[in-house]
Amino acid sequence: MTASGETESKGLASMARTEATSGGVQSVERAFDLLEVMAAAGGPIGLSQLSEASGLPVPTIHRLVRTLVNRGYVRQLPSRQYSLGPRMIRLGESATRMLGAWSRPLLAEVVKTTGETANMALLDDTMAVYVYQVPSEHSMRMFTEVGRRVYTHCTGVGKALLMQLPDEAVRQIVARAGMTAQTAFTLTDPDALIADLELSRHRGYALDEGEQEIGVRCFAVPVPDAPIPTAISVSGPAARVTIDSADHIVPLLVRVAKELSAQFSDHASV
Numbered sequence: 001m002t003a004s005g006e007t008e009s010k011g012l013a014s015m016a017r018t019e020a021t022s023g024g025v026q027s028v029e030r031a032f033d034l035l036e037v038m039a040a041a042g043g044p045i046g047l048s049q050l051s052e053a054s055g056l057p058v059p060t061i062h063r064l065v066r067t068l069v070n071r072g073y074v075r076q077l078p079s080r081q082y083s084l085g086p087r088m089i090r091l092g093e094s095a096t097r098m099l100g101a102w103s104r105p106l107l108a109e110v111v112k113t114t115g116e117t118a119n120m121a122l123l124d125d126t127m128a129v130y131v132y133q134v135p136s137e138h139s140m141r142m143f144t145e146v147g148r149r150v151y152t153h154c155t156g157v158g159k160a161l162l163m164q165l166p167d168e169a170v171r172q173i174v175a176r177a178g179m180t181a182q183t184a185f186t187l188t189d190p191d192a193l194i195a196d197l198e199l200s201r202h203r204g205y206a207l208d209e210g211e212q213e214i215g216v217r218c219f220a221v222p223v224p225d226a227p228i229p230t231a232i233s234v235s236g237p238a239a240r241v242t243i244d245s246a247d248h249i250v251p252l253l254v255r256v257a258k259e260l261s262a263q264f265s266d267h268a269s270v
């Protein structure tokens with residue numbers, strides 16, 4: 001886990017403890033703190049790292065983690081590190097369905113305005129996973145199955161997810177996932193990807209120029225302050241989704257991303 005990842009994890013854990021009410025159950029709060037630290041780590045994490053990020057002593061963490069492992073919410077790896085387990089995935093699938101219900105009206109607005117397919121994706125370990133899509137009405141259109149996992153280095157949504165991470169975390173992700181060339185335009189060098197992400201942060205959106213599929217262009221933006229890195233995009237044939245169309249597509253995506261962020265906050269505060 002990177003230094004900034006540790007800082008974020010510490011913030012999550014300490015915030016949960018600081019805001020705990022007098023009627024809260026401390027062990028339950030601590031267990032959720034650990035789950036949030038594991039999610040923020042983006043990969044396997046050891047007891048000492050959990051202790052450093054959460055501020056809890058290792059023996060306490062060991063007891064809590066053992067319970068979470070027994071319940072299937074955490075998985076112990078052969079390396080003796082830990083990651084989120086299959087029951088968390090099931091909860092995540094339920095949350096994804098809810099996410100689709102919240103996002104559909106906004107993504108439908110994007111499709112109505114642009115005429116092209118709109119997508120939402122989350123960062124899942126080293127990959128981007130599509131969690132919702134509203135397809136274009138054009139006969140020639142982009143279609144991706146919900147649940148499909150794609151590389152982050154060569155997709156618009158993937159790069160919009162990576163935009164939200166520190167460079168060292170990006171390097172770790174692509175080192176683990178690899179940078180397979182999907183087309184002749186795919187970035188396969190980490191330094192080139194870092195430079196592309198810096199440009200993306202500066203202009204406010206990520207761009208896939210036929211890097212995943214020849215003849216396809218995609219504009220994507222991060223959803224700010226989402227619980228986990230989230231991005232939305234518009235994709236379609238490059239003949240229709242021209243570079244100049246960024247002038248009207250990107251501001252729309254940015255506005256919708258902010259509205260989605262507000263919805264996340266509203267539901268989280270319920």
